[in-house]
Amino acid sequence: MRALFSSLRDGKGFDISLIAIAMVFLILFSGAPLVYNAIMSFQEVDIFNLGTFIRPWVGLDNYRSLFADPSTLPIFWNTVVFVFSSIAGQFIVGFGLALFFTLKFPGAAYLRGLFLVSWVMPGLVVGAIWNWILSGDFGILNHFLKSVGFISENIFWRSDINYSLWAVIIANIWLGTAFNMILLSVGLAAIPRDVYEAAELDGATAIQRFRTITLPMMRSTIGAVVSLGLIFTLQQFDLFAAITSGGPANSSNVAQYKAWEMSFREYDFARGATISVLMIVVVMIASIIYVRSTKQEVRG
Amino acid sequence: MGNKLKLMLGGLLLSTAIMASPTLAEEVTITVWSLDDENQPAFNYAKEFSEMDNGIQIEYREIQFDDVVSESMRAFATGKSPDIIAVDNPEHALFAGRGAFLDITDKIAASTIINADNYFAGPLNSVSWEGKLFGVPKATNTIALYYNKDLYKKAGIDAVPETWAELVDTARKLNDPDNNVYGLAFSAKASEEGTFQFLPWAQMAGGGYDNINVEGAVKALDIWKTILDEKLASPDTLTRGQWDSTGTFNAGNAAMVISGPWELNRMLEEAKFDWGVALLPVPEVGSARSSAMGDFNWAIFSNSKHPDEAFKALEYFASQDDRLFPEFGQLPARSDIALPPTGIALKDAALKVFQEQLKYAQARGPHPEWPKISKAIQDAIQTALTGGATSKEALDLAAAKIETILK
Numbered sequence: 001m002r003a004l005f006s007s008l009r010d011g012k013g014f015d016i017s018l019i020a021i022a023m024v025f026l027i028l029f030s031g032a033p034l035v036y037n038a039i040m041s042f043q044e045v046d047i048f049n050l051g052t053f054i055r056p057w058v059g060l061d062n063y064r065s066l067f068a069d070p071s072t073l074p075i076f077w078n079t080v081v082f083v084f085s086s087i088a089g090q091f092i093v094g095f096g097l098a099l100f101f102t103l104k105f106p107g108a109a110y111l112r113g114l115f116l117v118s119w120v121m122p123g124l125v126v127g128a129i130w131n132w133i134l135s136g137d138f139g140i141l142n143h144f145l146k147s148v149g150f151i152s153e154n155i156f157w158r159s160d161i162n163y164s165l166w167a168v169i170i171a172n173i174w175l176g177t178a179f180n181m182i183l184l185s186v187g188l189a190a191i192p193r194d195v196y197e198a199a200e201l202d203g204a205t206a207i208q209r210f211r212t213i214t215l216p217m218m219r220s221t222i223g224a225v226v227s228l229g230l231i232f233t234l235q236q237f238d239l240f241a242a243i244t245s246g247g248p249a250n251s252s253n254v255a256q257y258k259a260w261e262m263s264f265r266e267y268d269f270a271r272g273a274t275i276s277v278l279m280i281v282v283v284m285i286a287s288i289i290y291v292r293s294t295k296q297e298v299r300g
Numbered sequence: 301m302g303n304k305l306k307l308m309l310g311g312l313l314l315s316t317a318i319m320a321s322p323t324l325a326e327e328v329t330i331t332v333w334s335l336d337d338e339n340q341p342a343f344n345y346a347k348e349f350s351e352m353d354n355g356i357q358i359e360y361r362e363i364q365f366d367d368v369v370s371e372s373m374r375a376f377a378t379g380k381s382p383d384i385i386a387v388d389n390p391e392h393a394l395f396a397g398r399g400a401f402l403d404i405t406d407k408i409a410a411s412t413i414i415n416a417d418n419y420f421a422g423p424l425n426s427v428s429w430e431g432k433l434f435g436v437p438k439a440t441n442t443i444a445l446y447y448n449k450d451l452y453k454k455a456g457i458d459a460v461p462e463t464w465a466e467l468v469d470t471a472r473k474l475n476d477p478d479n480n481v482y483g484l485a486f487s488a489k490a491s492e493e494g495t496f497q498f499l500p501w502a503q504m505a506g507g508g509y510d511n512i513n514v515e516g517a518v519k520a521l522d523i524w525k526t527i528l529d530e531k532l533a534s535p536d537t538l539t540r541g542q543w544d545s546t547g548t549f550n551a552g553n554a555a556m557v558i559s560g561p562w563e564l565n566r567m568l569e570e571a572k573f574d575w576g577v578a579l580l581p582v583p584e585v586g587s588a589r590s591s592a593m594g595d596f597n598w599a600i601f602s603n604s605k606h607p608d609e610a611f612k613a614l615e616y617f618a619s620q621d622d623r624l625f626p627e628f629g630q631l632p633a634r635s636d637i638a639l640p641p642t643g644i645a646l647k648d649a650a651l652k653v654f655q656e657q658l659k660y661a662q663a664r665g666p667h668p669e670w671p672k673i674s675k676a677i678q679d680a681i682q683t684a685l686t687g688g689a690t691s692k693e694a695l696d697l698a699a700a701k702i703e704t705i706l707k
Contacts, residue, residue: 047369047370047373047374047377048373048376048377048398048400049377050373050374050377051374051377051378051379052377071679135536136534136535136536137480137534137536137548137553138480156534156535156536158536158539159534159535159536159537159538159539159540160535161686161687161688164539244539245489245490245491245539246490247489247490247538247539247682248490248538248539248682248685248686249490249538249679249682249683249685249686249688250490250679250682251686264370265671265675266671266672266675267369267373267394267671268672
């Protein structure tokens with residue numbers, strides 16, 4: 001008994017109990033819902049048997065009917081376009097801003113802090129504001145593009161099937177840029193100044209310095225930013241709800257919004273879960289790649 | 301904790317229990333969930349009912365429109381549902397068809413206050429399932445055509461459109477892109493609102509949710525497409541709800557709008573022009589009329605422990621129906637209540653038209669799988685209007701989907 005206590009207080013038992021607490025939390029709040037969700041995707045679930053665990057088992061029927069639906073593939077394709085364009089946009093603009101703020105000019109630190117405001121705002125508020133900006137008849141964006149002379153006729157960002165997905169992407173890039181910038185700024189600050197000074201003395205140009213010093217030394221930060229970006233983008237729901245509701249004609253619908261529609265508009269929880277399972281698989285593959293790519297970094 | 305303290309606490313608990321028990325035995329508490337806030341009927345009725353000396357207390361909870369179904373179904377699934385709920389009428393059958401609502405046919409037959417014959421056919425149909433009554437209509441509404449009289453005068457139009465062809469024609473005449481004026485505003489949004497606006501057109505032309513691909517319904521969708529293709533209505537019609545669409549009418553950016561009586565108070569405040577309301581245009585001169593039917597119903601959950609008390613509350617709510625319009629601006633779902641004039645000329649004239657239009661209002665469904673049926677119709681509207689398929693193809697696909705649901 002005493003040995004157990006002393007091990008718990010100072011020894012292996014202590015280590016194990018620390019890990020155990022974290023594991024219990026993980027299993028309880030992440031593992032169990034994931035498994036529950038996966039099980040639901042093999043059952044027939046509607047709102048009346050939602051509270052019970054014993055529900056009709058339908059095997060792969062939910063997956064079959066999902067892929068038999070002609071709207072499914074375009075929605076998955078939209079998801080790919082949304083994720084890649086959003087991450088690319090957020091990353092490029094965010095990196096640009098981060099580099100810009102490494103220049104020491106008066107007020108740089110305050111200005112950088114101000115950019116975080118967009119990240120702090122709730123998605124639904126951001127969505128509502130972009131809803132006005134992107135509005136077809138009286139939107140500011142159209143007014144601006146028209147007065148600059150880029151367009152002669154209003155673009156109906158939210159209602160034209162060629163633009164609706166891009167309307168949400170634009171808003172999402174705006175929303176996520178600040179977060180990218182802050183993480184990348186931290187990465188930039190961690191690079192020792194003297195490396196640059198030495199390179200400068202050796203006659204390296206700004207572009208060469210960026211390619212051979214900044215990018216390689218930022219590898220793990222960039223990896224983290226992109227994988228977090230993937231997760232945040234796949235979670236993005238509020239903007240769709242606020243701007244296009246996935247419409248018109250599913251042209252801006254993505255997997256995560258569709259999953260919600262299935263579960264809470266049509267009350268078909270099983271098929272909502274089915275989409276979630278497919279998304280989990282994608283995120284898992286991405287995290288495995290991420291973990292493996294940063295592993296070498298740590299050892300090296 | 302010292303033993304003395306424990307003893308004292310125990311004694312205290314005991315004495316409160318003894319003091320509280322006599323009142324607990326007499327008072328029955330029932331719970332009511334509705335989306336009404338303190339300016340709307342249910343909140344006030346519940347308060348008044350609690351204040352009456354009848355031994356029944358109401359615990360009132362306000363829920364958001366979007367949460368009504370999911371919240372209450374979760375509550376029902378876990379056995380914690382309220383006694384009474386106000387539910388949107390197309391979703392009534394979802395509950396009734398699965399046995400979640402109490403069959404109150406006999407209670408209504410025995411009631412001296414609620415008489416089923418007094419209700420309009422449409423609302424009454426929405427609380428029915430397989431010939432039984434599973435609730436009482438709370439209020440009702442419908443849609444009609446609002447038009448800007450000043451713009452009519454300016455365009456030299458003196459007749460309100462009565463047929464679909466006339467509607468398109470009038471919209472063309474009123475359309476004025478240079479001044480940011482669209483001929484018409486309505487909602488073809490991919491939500492229940494889109495179904496709500498389209499179904500009346502299909503019904504007037506002999507269709508319905510169970511035969512959505514009849515020739516007349518195809519023609520209706522073609523007309524919607526013409527209106528959008530010629531930009532007689534804003535392209536944002538596809539993603540905008542009725543409230544926002546009517547906002548453009550109030551601002552003078554649309555000459556006509558299809559919407560309901562819930563807009564009246566806002567329009568009186570916002571619209572700086574003379575306006576009127578007309579019945580929805582029909583396919584041809586002399587065609588049968590139809591319109592949508594909206595608003596909520598009362599129902600008692602089947603697992604309520606106090607069904608009799610809950611029904612008494614419903615009786616009280618129904619007995620106050622004559623206050624709906626004067627106090628809260630809502631239309632009672634009953635034909636036996638005469639609505640007194642408000643003294644506001646525009647409102648009184650509009651009210652007459654809406655009451656006439658209500659006679660033709662048809663319930664959506666009722667069917668327990670209504671959300672899925674509605675989704676099929678929304679998909680068809682959106683596919684056709686964005687050019688993904690012809691109206692016929694889109695509606696054929698919707699009809700096929702609905703058929704598998706109805707089987």
